[in-house]
Amino acid sequence: MSLIRLLFRSHRAFIALAMSLSLVSAAIGVAMIGYVDRLLAQVGDARGLAGFAALLVALFVFGSAAQLAMSTLGHKVVYRLRQTMVKRVLDTDVERLEAVGLARILATLNGDINTITLAFASLPSVVYGLTLTFGGFAYLAWLSLPLFAACALMIAVAVGCSALLMARTRREARLARDMEDHLYRHYQAVVEGRKELALNRDRARSVYEHEFEPDARRSRDHEIRTDIYNGLNQNWINTILLATIGLVFFLVGYLGWASPGTAATFAFALMFLRTPMAGMVGSVPSLIAGSVALAKVDSLQLAPHREGFGDDEATLPADWSRLQLRGAAYRYAAATPEEAGFGVGPIDLSLRRGELLFVIGGNGSGKSTLMRVLSGLYRPQQGALWLDDTEIDAARTPALRRLFATVFSDFHLFNRVLGPDGADFGDERAQALLARLELAHKVSVGDGVLSDTRLSQGQRKRLALLLAWAEQRPILLLDEWAADQDPAFRRFFYEHLLPELRAAGKTIVAVSHDDRYFHLADRVLKLDGGQLAEYDGDHATGGRMAHALAQALG
């Protein structure tokens, strides 16, 4: 609901304009009813016809202006909603986004935004319909109170029944929307698994027949039922309005409640009001879908919307010398109630500024998880991170994250090279780094943008390293970076690039399986089942001694 408040707040003036125009054109519509009534009584009055023409012109002008205002409002709302939702995703913790999953986020960004917009755009026509209805009925009440009371009672009973149909519509719309999340998951699998599915048509058929089709069918059935209940509702209201005319003629013709002229005006007014009332009832599905979409957005539990990108966040001392994990532990939520989720820790780790640390361990031992905790992407559920004597609480976590430049094993390759604090890094410097990474023959940089990112996995990793390098943050975190490099470049990476980065003052944490280079690290730590310990392999010890000796000898 805060989203709706935000939308109203952001477009206050425009909503007021659209509503006012709707109200004015509705008021003109009501005036038309009275005017036609008078014209009928004074046939042959030329001035009356001129007034009628003036009303028509006013109706056209205000009706068109209201329509224009409404459609513009719709476009403005889409824009604002897109801005808000993308910013909320950007402000939401990685942990939460991972729990929600890509499919649900995309379903909201694509579907829910449009649905909420349609609902929002239908609000002025609802206001228009309501105004015209209330105005029209007020006029009828003024003409004949008993006839009006009878009509109002009949319509109230009909609206009560229609509320039941609307509840059904809402239930079906919610189930159809739930299916959208499933469908997006299938779309994702079909696109991301394109190679496997192209090679294995049996798997493609299985995905199509056993996963996609049943959900698509369920979605179709809920949508059909939504439309059935909604169609019934619309026709029900339409029929009741016509029945009301019958009721009026019955009450006048058989019971003599009013004159035949009054009955004719009632019939005319009810026919006239049928269109805006039908429009109002026609808006019900989009209002229902909008409220379902809003509930969906709320269920994602994204961060609340705020302007800006953290200029007001807490800072950390720049002259730190040690980043520590003190008894830090992180555990994933369990997949099933019977088993516990995987966890790392409690871990005590002290990372000295300027050191080159290797973290090793078997598959699934928790290396990537530890990297996420260390860089502040995951907040430890137990223990804490400390930068010297400053505890990294929630408020300081964004500042901790700003210490890290990373290449995770599941990195995303952006195409813009950014320097420190988002500043321009400079094409020439970027070009020099491309040459260092032996990519100058494949990629160039112009206006801070990489000319091509459609490269091999090893080359893409080099570009990811370039981006991290350019950010010039104090700590460089590399998760199995060298795993995709050819032996020559891997050797160059360990023997030249890493020492060069360390000599430039970087603190480096590298997840590695390359035991032949362990001796180049200041320290090697090993993770086993989420527990961290010093690694005392022969390579490391011997290598470090050789390294220390080489340094001592200059």
Ligand SMILES: Nc1ncnc2c1ncn2[C@@H]1O[C@H](COP(=O)(O)OP(=O)(O)OP(=O)(O)O)[C@@H](O)[C@H]1O
């Ligand atoms: N998003 C997740 N949700 C739940 N559990 C997870 C998630 N990601 C990882 N895990 C669990 O954490 C364990 C450790 O994963 P992690 O990625 O940290 O291992 P790793 O040491 O980096 O492995 P590898 O060398 O294969 O990359 C996994 O075996 C899995 O049980």
